[in-house]
Amino acid sequence: MQDPEVMPEKITALLEANGASDITVDGYEAMTGGYSRLMAQFEASFTIGGTSESGTYVLRGDPPEGTAIIDTDRTQEFEVLQAVEPHLNTPAARFLDSDGAFIGTPALVLDFTTAESTLPWIEQNGLTTLPEKLAELAGAVHTIPVDDLPSSLQRPASGDPLTDQIAMWKHTAHEHVEALPIFHYVASWLDTHRPPSVPVSLVHHDFSTANMLVDEQGDLVIIDFELASVGDPREDLGYFKAYAQAAPPDIIDENPEAFLNRYREITGFSEDQVNPAVLTYFLVLGVIGVVSQLSATGSSMARGNTSSTNIAFTLDGLLFGQAAWMAATDALEAVLDGEE
Protein backbone atom coordinates (compact mmCIF):
# COMPACT_ATOMS: atom_id res chain seq x y z
CA MET A 1 0.00 0.00 0.00
CA GLN A 2 3.00 2.30 0.25
CA ASP A 3 3.91 2.35 -3.45
CA PRO A 4 2.03 5.07 -5.39
CA GLU A 5 3.28 3.58 -8.68
CA VAL A 6 1.37 0.31 -8.36
CA MET A 7 -1.61 1.22 -6.20
CA PRO A 8 -3.84 2.89 -8.85
CA GLU A 9 -3.81 -0.33 -10.87
CA LYS A 10 -4.68 -2.41 -7.80
CA ILE A 11 -7.52 -0.07 -6.80
CA THR A 12 -8.83 -0.19 -10.37
CA ALA A 13 -8.92 -3.99 -10.19
CA LEU A 14 -10.84 -3.84 -6.88
CA LEU A 15 -13.40 -1.42 -8.30
CA GLU A 16 -13.78 -3.53 -11.47
CA ALA A 17 -14.43 -6.62 -9.38
CA ASN A 18 -17.21 -4.69 -7.62
CA GLY A 19 -18.93 -3.88 -10.92
CA ALA A 20 -17.46 -0.45 -11.64
CA SER A 21 -16.44 0.59 -15.17
CA ASP A 22 -14.82 3.60 -16.92
CA ILE A 23 -12.39 3.77 -14.00
CA THR A 24 -9.58 6.26 -13.56
CA VAL A 25 -7.50 6.40 -10.39
CA ASP A 26 -4.73 8.88 -9.69
CA GLY A 27 -3.26 11.20 -7.04
CA TYR A 28 -2.53 8.27 -4.72
CA GLU A 29 -0.91 9.58 -1.55
CA ALA A 30 -0.18 8.00 1.84
CA MET A 31 -1.94 9.57 4.85
CA THR A 32 -0.83 9.74 8.47
CA GLY A 33 -3.11 9.43 11.45
CA GLY A 34 -4.33 5.94 10.66
CA TYR A 35 -2.75 4.72 13.93
CA SER A 36 -3.32 1.01 13.60
CA ARG A 37 -3.92 0.71 9.85
CA LEU A 38 -2.25 1.99 6.70
CA MET A 39 -4.15 4.85 5.09
CA ALA A 40 -3.97 6.57 1.72
CA GLN A 41 -6.15 8.91 -0.28
CA PHE A 42 -6.72 8.98 -4.03
CA GLU A 43 -8.81 10.61 -6.71
CA ALA A 44 -11.09 8.39 -8.79
CA SER A 45 -13.88 8.52 -11.30
CA PHE A 46 -15.99 5.54 -12.30
CA THR A 47 -19.44 4.38 -13.27
CA ILE A 48 -21.30 1.95 -11.03
CA GLY A 49 -24.92 0.82 -11.20
CA GLY A 50 -25.44 3.14 -14.15
CA THR A 51 -24.31 6.19 -12.14
CA SER A 52 -21.10 8.09 -12.76
CA GLU A 53 -19.23 9.50 -9.83
CA SER A 54 -15.90 11.09 -9.12
CA GLY A 55 -14.17 12.37 -6.03
CA THR A 56 -11.62 11.67 -3.34
CA TYR A 57 -11.57 8.35 -1.53
CA VAL A 58 -9.64 6.76 1.31
CA LEU A 59 -8.00 3.34 1.25
CA ARG A 60 -7.62 1.76 4.67
CA GLY A 61 -5.70 -1.49 4.91
CA ASP A 62 -3.84 -3.81 7.23
CA PRO A 63 -0.12 -3.14 7.76
CA PRO A 64 2.38 -5.91 6.94
CA GLU A 65 1.89 -9.04 9.04
CA GLY A 66 3.44 -8.82 12.48
CA THR A 67 3.64 -5.03 12.62
CA ALA A 68 0.06 -4.11 13.54
CA ILE A 69 -0.38 -2.72 17.05
CA ILE A 70 -3.89 -4.14 17.18
CA ASP A 71 -5.42 -7.06 15.35
CA THR A 72 -8.84 -6.39 13.82
CA ASP A 73 -10.89 -7.55 10.86
CA ARG A 74 -11.57 -5.37 7.79
CA THR A 75 -14.66 -7.36 6.77
CA GLN A 76 -16.30 -6.77 10.13
CA GLU A 77 -15.32 -3.11 10.05
CA PHE A 78 -16.90 -2.80 6.59
CA GLU A 79 -20.12 -4.45 7.77
CA VAL A 80 -20.31 -2.22 10.84
CA LEU A 81 -19.73 0.92 8.78
CA GLN A 82 -22.50 -0.05 6.39
CA ALA A 83 -24.84 -0.73 9.31
CA VAL A 84 -24.17 2.53 11.15
CA GLU A 85 -23.94 4.88 8.18
CA PRO A 86 -27.72 5.57 8.03
CA HIS A 87 -27.66 6.55 11.72
CA LEU A 88 -24.41 8.50 12.07
CA ASN A 89 -22.36 11.29 10.58
CA THR A 90 -19.60 9.02 9.23
CA PRO A 91 -17.97 8.55 5.81
CA ALA A 92 -19.60 5.71 3.88
CA ALA A 93 -17.75 2.43 3.32
CA ARG A 94 -17.76 1.76 -0.42
CA PHE A 95 -15.68 -1.27 -1.40
CA LEU A 96 -14.08 -4.17 0.44
CA ASP A 97 -11.07 -6.33 -0.35
CA SER A 98 -11.65 -8.87 2.41
CA ASP A 99 -8.63 -11.08 1.79
CA GLY A 100 -6.28 -8.65 0.06
CA ALA A 101 -6.69 -10.34 -3.33
CA PHE A 102 -6.59 -6.96 -5.11
CA ILE A 103 -4.82 -4.52 -2.79
CA GLY A 104 -2.29 -7.00 -1.42
CA THR A 105 -3.64 -6.69 2.12
CA PRO A 106 -7.19 -6.74 3.52
CA ALA A 107 -8.51 -3.24 2.89
CA LEU A 108 -11.59 -1.11 2.42
CA VAL A 109 -12.38 2.02 0.44
CA LEU A 110 -14.25 4.85 2.14
CA ASP A 111 -15.59 8.19 1.03
CA PHE A 112 -13.19 11.00 1.87
CA THR A 113 -14.40 13.68 4.27
CA THR A 114 -13.24 17.28 4.24
CA ALA A 115 -14.05 17.60 7.95
CA GLU A 116 -11.13 18.78 10.10
CA SER A 117 -9.32 16.92 12.87
CA THR A 118 -10.94 17.77 16.19
CA LEU A 119 -7.99 19.01 18.25
CA PRO A 120 -6.72 21.51 15.63
CA TRP A 121 -10.34 22.62 15.14
CA ILE A 122 -10.69 23.25 18.89
CA GLU A 123 -7.42 25.21 18.93
CA GLN A 124 -8.84 27.49 16.27
CA ASN A 125 -12.49 27.70 17.32
CA GLY A 126 -12.60 26.82 21.01
CA LEU A 127 -14.92 24.23 22.53
CA THR A 128 -18.12 26.23 21.78
CA THR A 129 -21.04 23.76 21.68
CA LEU A 130 -18.90 20.63 21.46
CA PRO A 131 -20.04 19.17 24.85
CA GLU A 132 -23.63 19.00 23.56
CA LYS A 133 -22.46 17.87 20.11
CA LEU A 134 -20.43 15.11 21.73
CA ALA A 135 -23.47 14.03 23.77
CA GLU A 136 -25.52 13.92 20.57
CA LEU A 137 -22.88 11.85 18.81
CA ALA A 138 -22.55 9.43 21.73
CA GLY A 139 -26.31 9.25 22.01
CA ALA A 140 -26.63 8.52 18.30
CA VAL A 141 -24.06 5.70 18.50
CA HIS A 142 -25.70 4.21 21.57
CA THR A 143 -29.28 4.28 20.33
CA ILE A 144 -28.71 2.41 17.06
CA PRO A 145 -30.99 -0.65 17.36
CA VAL A 146 -28.79 -3.62 18.23
CA ASP A 147 -30.78 -5.71 15.77
CA ASP A 148 -29.49 -3.44 12.96
CA LEU A 149 -25.88 -4.40 13.73
CA PRO A 150 -24.09 -7.22 11.92
CA SER A 151 -24.41 -10.62 13.53
CA SER A 152 -20.62 -10.97 13.32
CA LEU A 153 -20.23 -8.24 15.91
CA GLN A 154 -19.18 -9.60 19.28
CA ARG A 155 -21.88 -9.67 21.96
CA PRO A 156 -21.26 -10.12 25.71
CA ALA A 157 -20.54 -13.83 26.12
CA SER A 158 -21.78 -13.89 29.71
CA GLY A 159 -24.84 -11.83 28.88
CA ASP A 160 -23.49 -9.04 31.09
CA PRO A 161 -21.01 -6.58 29.52
CA LEU A 162 -19.46 -5.57 32.85
CA THR A 163 -18.73 -9.19 33.73
CA ASP A 164 -17.12 -9.66 30.32
CA GLN A 165 -14.98 -6.53 30.56
CA ILE A 166 -13.79 -7.34 34.08
CA ALA A 167 -12.94 -10.84 32.88
CA MET A 168 -10.95 -9.25 30.06
CA TRP A 169 -8.89 -7.29 32.60
CA LYS A 170 -8.07 -10.57 34.36
CA HIS A 171 -7.43 -12.39 31.09
CA THR A 172 -5.12 -9.62 29.87
CA ALA A 173 -3.12 -9.77 33.11
CA HIS A 174 -2.89 -13.56 32.79
CA GLU A 175 -1.77 -13.55 29.17
CA HIS A 176 0.75 -10.70 29.39
CA VAL A 177 4.42 -11.57 29.10
CA GLU A 178 5.08 -10.44 32.68
CA ALA A 179 2.93 -10.23 35.80
CA LEU A 180 0.75 -7.10 36.05
CA PRO A 181 -0.35 -6.59 39.66
CA ILE A 182 -1.97 -3.23 38.88
CA PHE A 183 -4.28 -5.03 36.43
CA HIS A 184 -5.25 -7.45 39.20
CA TYR A 185 -6.01 -4.54 41.52
CA VAL A 186 -8.09 -2.78 38.86
CA ALA A 187 -10.06 -5.92 37.95
CA SER A 188 -10.99 -6.68 41.55
CA TRP A 189 -11.75 -3.04 42.26
CA LEU A 190 -14.07 -2.82 39.24
CA ASP A 191 -15.80 -6.01 40.32
CA THR A 192 -16.58 -4.64 43.79
CA HIS A 193 -17.83 -1.21 42.67
CA ARG A 194 -20.27 -2.02 39.84
CA PRO A 195 -22.77 0.73 38.91
CA PRO A 196 -26.44 0.09 38.00
CA SER A 197 -26.76 -1.63 34.62
CA VAL A 198 -28.10 -0.19 31.37
CA PRO A 199 -29.22 -1.96 28.16
CA VAL A 200 -26.43 -3.01 25.79
CA SER A 201 -25.71 -1.08 22.62
CA LEU A 202 -23.08 -0.58 19.96
CA VAL A 203 -19.81 0.43 21.63
CA HIS A 204 -17.18 2.12 19.45
CA HIS A 205 -14.35 1.21 21.86
CA ASP A 206 -11.97 3.90 20.57
CA PHE A 207 -14.38 6.79 21.14
CA SER A 208 -11.92 9.67 21.29
CA THR A 209 -11.06 12.96 19.61
CA ALA A 210 -8.53 10.98 17.54
CA ASN A 211 -11.49 9.33 15.80
CA MET A 212 -13.65 12.43 15.48
CA LEU A 213 -13.63 15.25 12.97
CA VAL A 214 -15.60 18.49 12.84
CA ASP A 215 -17.54 19.24 9.67
CA GLU A 216 -18.50 22.59 8.15
CA GLN A 217 -21.68 22.73 10.25
CA GLY A 218 -19.66 22.25 13.44
CA ASP A 219 -21.05 18.73 13.87
CA LEU A 220 -18.84 15.84 14.92
CA VAL A 221 -18.04 13.15 12.38
CA ILE A 222 -17.05 9.76 13.77
CA ILE A 223 -14.66 7.35 12.06
CA ASP A 224 -12.84 4.07 12.63
CA PHE A 225 -15.12 1.33 13.95
CA GLU A 226 -12.50 -1.41 13.89
CA LEU A 227 -12.82 -2.15 17.62
CA ALA A 228 -16.61 -1.90 17.81
CA SER A 229 -18.67 -4.50 19.62
CA VAL A 230 -21.91 -4.74 21.56
CA GLY A 231 -21.48 -3.81 25.20
CA ASP A 232 -22.20 -1.23 27.87
CA PRO A 233 -22.53 2.16 26.12
CA ARG A 234 -20.90 3.96 29.06
CA GLU A 235 -17.61 2.28 28.11
CA ASP A 236 -17.33 4.84 25.31
CA LEU A 237 -17.89 7.76 27.67
CA GLY A 238 -15.24 6.48 30.07
CA TYR A 239 -12.81 5.77 27.24
CA PHE A 240 -13.35 9.29 25.94
CA LYS A 241 -12.36 10.72 29.32
CA ALA A 242 -9.37 8.38 29.63
CA TYR A 243 -8.07 9.33 26.19
CA ALA A 244 -8.61 13.03 26.93
CA GLN A 245 -6.27 12.74 29.91
CA ALA A 246 -3.48 11.84 27.48
CA ALA A 247 -4.63 14.18 24.72
CA PRO A 248 -6.54 17.11 26.25
CA PRO A 249 -8.86 18.94 26.30
CA ASP A 250 -11.64 16.84 27.84
CA ILE A 251 -14.73 18.11 26.03
CA ILE A 252 -16.98 16.52 28.67
CA ASP A 253 -15.21 18.39 31.49
CA GLU A 254 -15.81 21.68 29.71
CA ASN A 255 -19.49 21.41 30.63
CA PRO A 256 -20.28 18.07 32.32
CA GLU A 257 -23.87 18.95 33.19
CA ALA A 258 -24.69 20.02 29.63
CA PHE A 259 -23.10 16.83 28.32
CA LEU A 260 -24.79 14.51 30.80
CA ASN A 261 -28.22 16.15 30.51
CA ARG A 262 -28.19 15.92 26.72
CA TYR A 263 -26.87 12.36 26.74
CA ARG A 264 -29.48 11.22 29.26
CA GLU A 265 -32.18 12.97 27.24
CA ILE A 266 -31.21 11.06 24.09
CA THR A 267 -30.61 7.66 25.66
CA GLY A 268 -33.29 7.76 28.34
CA PHE A 269 -30.79 6.72 31.01
CA SER A 270 -31.35 7.91 34.59
CA GLU A 271 -29.05 9.99 36.79
CA ASP A 272 -28.22 6.84 38.76
CA GLN A 273 -27.09 5.18 35.55
CA VAL A 274 -25.08 8.09 34.12
CA ASN A 275 -23.43 10.61 36.42
CA PRO A 276 -19.87 11.88 37.02
CA ALA A 277 -19.01 9.00 39.39
CA VAL A 278 -20.21 6.43 36.87
CA LEU A 279 -18.11 8.11 34.17
CA THR A 280 -15.06 7.76 36.43
CA TYR A 281 -15.81 4.05 36.87
CA PHE A 282 -15.96 3.61 33.10
CA LEU A 283 -12.84 5.72 32.62
CA VAL A 284 -11.11 2.65 34.02
CA LEU A 285 -13.31 -0.16 32.73
CA GLY A 286 -13.76 1.23 29.23
CA VAL A 287 -10.13 1.13 28.15
CA ILE A 288 -9.58 -2.62 28.40
CA GLY A 289 -10.48 -3.33 24.77
CA VAL A 290 -7.58 -1.25 23.49
CA VAL A 291 -5.34 -2.10 26.44
CA SER A 292 -5.70 -5.84 25.87
CA GLN A 293 -4.69 -5.42 22.23
CA LEU A 294 -1.65 -3.32 23.13
CA SER A 295 -0.69 -5.84 25.79
CA ALA A 296 -0.95 -8.71 23.31
CA THR A 297 1.27 -7.06 20.68
CA GLY A 298 3.74 -5.94 23.35
CA SER A 299 3.95 -9.51 24.63
CA SER A 300 4.41 -10.76 21.09
CA MET A 301 7.35 -8.39 20.63
CA ALA A 302 8.86 -9.42 23.97
CA ARG A 303 8.64 -13.08 22.87
CA GLY A 304 10.44 -12.26 19.62
CA ASN A 305 7.46 -12.90 17.37
CA THR A 306 7.26 -9.37 16.02
CA SER A 307 9.12 -6.10 16.28
CA SER A 308 8.40 -2.46 15.54
CA THR A 309 9.07 0.98 16.98
CA ASN A 310 5.33 1.70 16.90
CA ILE A 311 4.53 -1.32 19.08
CA ALA A 312 7.17 -0.37 21.67
CA PHE A 313 6.08 3.26 21.60
CA THR A 314 2.39 2.48 21.96
CA LEU A 315 3.00 0.03 24.80
CA ASP A 316 4.31 2.94 26.87
CA GLY A 317 0.72 4.17 26.93
CA LEU A 318 0.14 1.48 29.57
CA LEU A 319 2.48 3.35 31.92
CA PHE A 320 0.29 6.44 31.55
CA GLY A 321 -2.83 4.31 31.88
CA GLN A 322 -1.77 2.55 35.07
CA ALA A 323 -1.30 5.88 36.84
CA ALA A 324 -4.61 7.20 35.49
CA TRP A 325 -6.58 4.09 36.51
CA MET A 326 -5.23 4.05 40.05
CA ALA A 327 -5.91 7.79 40.42
CA ALA A 328 -9.46 7.25 39.17
CA THR A 329 -10.13 4.40 41.59
CA ASP A 330 -8.82 6.56 44.45
CA ALA A 331 -10.98 9.51 43.41
CA LEU A 332 -14.10 7.40 43.05
CA GLU A 333 -13.49 5.59 46.33
CA ALA A 334 -13.27 8.97 48.09
CA VAL A 335 -16.62 9.95 46.55
CA LEU A 336 -18.24 6.64 47.50
CA ASP A 337 -16.84 6.81 51.06
CA GLY A 338 -18.38 10.27 51.36
CA GLU A 339 -21.77 8.86 50.36
CA GLU A 340 -21.73 6.12 52.99
Add this chain to the structure above:
Amino acid sequence: MLTQPTTDKILLAIADDLNAVIAPAIEDEQAKVLLGQAEQLLRRLSRRSASEIAWMVEEIAQIEDAIGQERSQVEGESLLLSDVAERYSQASQALAEAIDEAFESGDRQKLGELKQVLTSRIAREQEILGQLDLIGRG
Protein backbone atom coordinates in the same frame (compact mmCIF):
# COMPACT_ATOMS: atom_id res chain seq x y z
CA MET B 1 35.01 -2.29 28.73
CA LEU B 2 34.49 1.41 28.39
CA THR B 3 31.66 2.48 30.68
CA GLN B 4 31.77 6.22 30.07
CA PRO B 5 29.78 7.97 28.77
CA THR B 6 27.16 5.70 30.33
CA THR B 7 24.39 4.15 28.23
CA ASP B 8 21.81 6.67 29.37
CA LYS B 9 23.96 9.60 28.27
CA ILE B 10 24.62 8.08 24.83
CA LEU B 11 20.92 7.36 24.27
CA LEU B 12 20.10 10.93 25.21
CA ALA B 13 22.70 12.27 22.79
CA ILE B 14 21.21 10.17 19.96
CA ALA B 15 17.72 11.44 20.80
CA ASP B 16 18.96 15.04 20.80
CA ASP B 17 20.63 14.61 17.40
CA LEU B 18 17.56 12.94 15.91
CA ASN B 19 15.50 15.89 17.05
CA ALA B 20 17.93 18.67 16.12
CA VAL B 21 19.58 17.35 12.95
CA ILE B 22 17.58 14.51 11.38
CA ALA B 23 13.99 15.62 12.04
CA PRO B 24 14.22 18.97 10.18
CA ALA B 25 15.64 17.18 7.13
CA ILE B 26 12.73 14.75 6.80
CA GLU B 27 9.69 15.62 4.72
CA ASP B 28 7.84 12.30 4.50
CA GLU B 29 4.97 12.43 7.03
CA GLN B 30 5.11 8.78 7.99
CA ALA B 31 8.86 8.93 8.49
CA LYS B 32 8.38 12.00 10.70
CA VAL B 33 5.93 10.07 12.90
CA LEU B 34 8.31 7.14 13.22
CA LEU B 35 11.23 9.42 14.02
CA GLY B 36 9.20 11.24 16.66
CA GLN B 37 8.31 7.92 18.28
CA ALA B 38 11.93 6.75 18.16
CA GLU B 39 13.15 9.97 19.74
CA GLN B 40 10.65 9.74 22.62
CA LEU B 41 11.46 6.08 23.14
CA LEU B 42 15.19 6.80 23.30
CA ARG B 43 14.63 9.46 25.99
CA ARG B 44 12.57 6.98 28.03
CA LEU B 45 15.14 4.25 27.51
CA SER B 46 17.83 6.65 28.68
CA ARG B 47 16.01 7.21 31.97
CA ARG B 48 15.19 3.51 32.27
CA SER B 49 18.63 2.15 31.48
CA ALA B 50 20.24 4.29 34.16
CA SER B 51 18.23 2.74 37.00
CA GLU B 52 16.04 -0.21 36.00
CA ILE B 53 18.07 -3.03 37.55
CA ALA B 54 18.41 -1.16 40.85
CA TRP B 55 14.71 -0.27 40.81
CA MET B 56 13.64 -3.88 40.20
CA VAL B 57 15.93 -5.22 42.94
CA GLU B 58 14.58 -2.65 45.40
CA GLU B 59 10.98 -3.35 44.50
CA ILE B 60 11.37 -7.10 44.81
CA ALA B 61 12.42 -6.53 48.44
CA GLN B 62 9.53 -4.10 48.95
CA ILE B 63 7.05 -6.66 47.59
CA GLU B 64 8.43 -9.43 49.78
CA ASP B 65 8.08 -7.23 52.85
CA ALA B 66 4.52 -6.27 51.90
CA ILE B 67 3.34 -9.85 51.35
CA GLY B 68 5.21 -11.16 54.40
CA GLN B 69 7.62 -13.31 52.45
CA GLU B 70 11.23 -13.89 53.45
CA ARG B 71 13.76 -11.91 51.42
CA SER B 72 14.81 -14.03 48.44
CA GLN B 73 17.84 -12.06 47.31
CA VAL B 74 21.10 -13.86 47.93
CA GLU B 75 24.65 -12.66 47.50
CA GLY B 76 26.12 -13.41 44.11
CA GLU B 77 22.84 -13.87 42.24
CA SER B 78 22.80 -12.88 38.60
CA LEU B 79 22.38 -9.21 37.78
CA LEU B 80 21.82 -9.86 34.09
CA LEU B 81 18.84 -7.77 33.01
CA SER B 82 16.86 -10.80 31.81
CA ASP B 83 17.43 -12.66 35.10
CA VAL B 84 16.47 -9.70 37.28
CA ALA B 85 13.40 -9.08 35.09
CA GLU B 86 12.36 -12.71 35.57
CA ARG B 87 12.70 -12.46 39.37
CA TYR B 88 10.81 -9.15 39.26
CA SER B 89 7.95 -10.74 37.33
CA GLN B 90 7.79 -13.61 39.85
CA ALA B 91 7.60 -11.13 42.72
CA SER B 92 4.96 -9.15 40.81
CA GLN B 93 2.91 -12.32 40.39
CA ALA B 94 3.10 -12.97 44.14
CA LEU B 95 1.96 -9.38 44.72
CA ALA B 96 -0.92 -9.86 42.26
CA GLU B 97 -2.07 -12.99 44.10
CA ALA B 98 -1.86 -11.20 47.45
CA ILE B 99 -4.01 -8.38 46.01
CA ASP B 100 -6.60 -10.91 44.79
CA GLU B 101 -6.70 -12.51 48.26
CA ALA B 102 -7.02 -9.16 50.04
CA PHE B 103 -9.99 -8.22 47.85
CA GLU B 104 -11.61 -11.63 48.37
CA SER B 105 -11.23 -11.49 52.15
CA GLY B 106 -12.13 -7.80 52.34
CA ASP B 107 -8.92 -7.08 54.28
CA ARG B 108 -8.72 -3.33 53.70
CA GLN B 109 -5.64 -2.85 55.85
CA LYS B 110 -3.68 -5.43 53.89
CA LEU B 111 -4.95 -3.99 50.66
CA GLY B 112 -3.71 -0.57 51.72
CA GLU B 113 -0.23 -1.98 52.40
CA LEU B 114 -0.11 -3.74 49.04
CA LYS B 115 -1.35 -0.63 47.29
CA GLN B 116 1.64 1.26 48.65
CA VAL B 117 3.86 -0.95 46.51
CA LEU B 118 1.75 -0.18 43.46
CA THR B 119 1.97 3.53 44.23
CA SER B 120 5.79 3.35 44.36
CA ARG B 121 5.81 1.43 41.10
CA ILE B 122 3.65 4.03 39.40
CA ALA B 123 5.91 6.86 40.62
CA ARG B 124 8.88 5.19 38.95
CA GLU B 125 6.93 4.44 35.81
CA GLN B 126 6.01 8.11 35.54
CA GLU B 127 9.67 9.01 35.96
CA ILE B 128 10.50 6.76 33.00
CA LEU B 129 7.58 7.94 30.90
CA GLY B 130 8.07 11.68 31.22
CA GLN B 131 5.52 13.57 29.16
CA LEU B 132 3.24 11.44 26.99
CA ASP B 133 2.81 12.70 23.45
CA LEU B 134 0.58 10.46 21.33
CA ILE B 135 2.66 10.79 18.17
CA GLY B 136 0.93 9.26 15.17
CA ARG B 137 -2.67 9.56 16.39
CA GLY B 138 -4.97 11.87 14.44
